[in-house]
Amino acid sequence: MKNIRTRRRTGGALLGAGVLALSAWCGVPAHAAPDASCAALAPGASATAQAAVSAACAQIGVWYSWGGGHGATPGATYGYYDGSDPDSLHDDERMGFDCSGLVRHAYYQATGKDLLNGTSDDQFHSSQSSARFSAAQGTGPLLPGDLMFWGSGHIHHVALYLGDGQMVEAYESGTRIRVAPVRTGGDYAGAIRVDGSGTPTPPPAGGGATFETWGTGVRTRSAPSVRASVVDTFAGPTQVSVQCQEHAESVSAEGYTNDVWSRLADGSWLTNIYVKGPAWLPGVADCGGTDVPPPAAGSTAHQTWGTGVRTHGEPSVNAAVVGYFAQPTTVNVVCQAHAQEVTAEGYTNDAWSRLTDGSWLTNIYLKGPAWLPGVPTC
Template sequence: MVRRTGSICTLLALLAFLLWAPVSTAAANTSGSPEREAAACGVLAPGASAAAERAIAAACAEVAAGTWYTWGGGHGARPGATYGQVDPTDPDSEHDPERLGFDCSGLVRHAYAVAAGSDILNGDASSQYYTHRAAGRFTAAQGLATLVPGDLLAWGTSRDLHHIAIYLGAGKMVEAKESGTRLMVSDVRLNGDYFGALRVNTGQVTGHIHQTWGTGVWTKAEPSTAATRVYAFPGSTTIRVQCQKHAELVTAEGYTNDAWSYLPDYKAWMTNIYIKGPAWLEGVPECTTQTPTQKQAQAQARTQAQALQPALMRSL
């Protein structure tokens, strides 16, 4: 009798395990499900504009739909999900041409097109970060304290920003992260090469708006061809010009010009040769005050001079 009771207990335990195992496996598989991701996606802090809230809602709708990351996705003639491409450097992208989805900048483009009612952020992560539609910019050193939901977060360097995402608040963001994953909500990654953030102006743009021409045209830290390179325009780009000045004479593309324009969104200079219009841009004021770049250089010089002063005094 004891032996028979033991057998029954063993069978009951085995049956319980068999019934439990599929449920447990299913629960584990839902940990990254669209339903769970969508539940965490939304405006998670105060301060967002109505347009920013619409952008977040559009991105979160794609999360809820279980939309895939696809390399190059979202960069069709119009905003919206497209089939991706194979990234030669990423084996995980082999199925991207079979999947309808977005890459990081494709998602941002789609979200803000829905928010604004027009295609205001067409381009890659760099062109989106340096948009003339920036209502505010924030450095990596400022962290998240100054940000509100809807701000765009960027990673990389001034020459190459390789990733962009939409801030939700409370240290969270919605992003198209990498091939082989679906759109997701993530903790903001402030380590590594986090570059900074910007707030998007979906309304009317103020300032002197111009268009560049040419490909691979570099902006410079100072109005000189020998100055440090800041960022290269991959093609024709809409820019905001703050002011212009006469500086180094440049000959390129069959033109010669000594006029340079200061671009506040890049904190950099560009020869007027590559800005569509006359050699001296109409309506743009001359740079009569120091730009932020020049002020920073002078501040560094003053700091160095102050550091050297005690040593110089001791040598007298």
């Protein structure tokens, strides 16, 4: 059975008459009884694979639409008549997915990358696979999120494995996305694991702990503040290595409010709102428990005051946030300079101090006179 792209039809007229003899993007020979549950039904899958399963399961009940899901970016689209199946006559009226369109969408939602653009045959031969499983192996080695394929010589169907002998699939025209028992007979061709979806996150360095995030579009920051520069973005749930946590800027999101932030292995910060678990993560050290190092050569130690004090990449409140002091602390000042004038806490001052990490702090929040005695000009 051939599986190739055809042209879209516009205004009810099919472009390219030769496509009428072609088979569907995804066709299967036999019906299977659906199962109402849809989730990762077995342990062992990575956060990425579980996120792909969740994204596919979120489409349960959406129409199968031949050619659906193959727009410029992943997501449901209107399909078109496949040229042979009467059930496909209304696919151009149905917003949905075909089998490969659903898989493409699921992993795009999980990774933020369009890893699986193409037909089910393209996906079967994708360079994004990190492991392959033959038809003879059945479902024994499979994990939730693995892609199962059907076709003899040319692949014509794909589904996402859920575990426990179940899969989620966009089946054929006239049906809706569903859960069904796996089919490993007939022309079942085997399975692949998408690159990275079956590889556990390595143990965190420095005595931290691994936690799962939740939500989409979650950002990590260079400091524990939503105003700090973005370091990374998680398109979907993932695993992170938490080194320590501390009370810092209070954040309200997703119906929660929390002032606890976790410092990750790469030095970035993530509000604990998006880390699965209680507001204060069990077994994770307090970042504030480490003494301030002695002043480096050419610097002097000074005490800050106030709460929620930020340092910046330049001597300006408009510059990127580098550090965040939830409580008074000791800082090492290298030099000071007249720069942007700041008014805060009833004071106005244009003096800024450069700290040993290269960041800048308005002298308003340093105990002492407006211009620090004994500190050179930068």
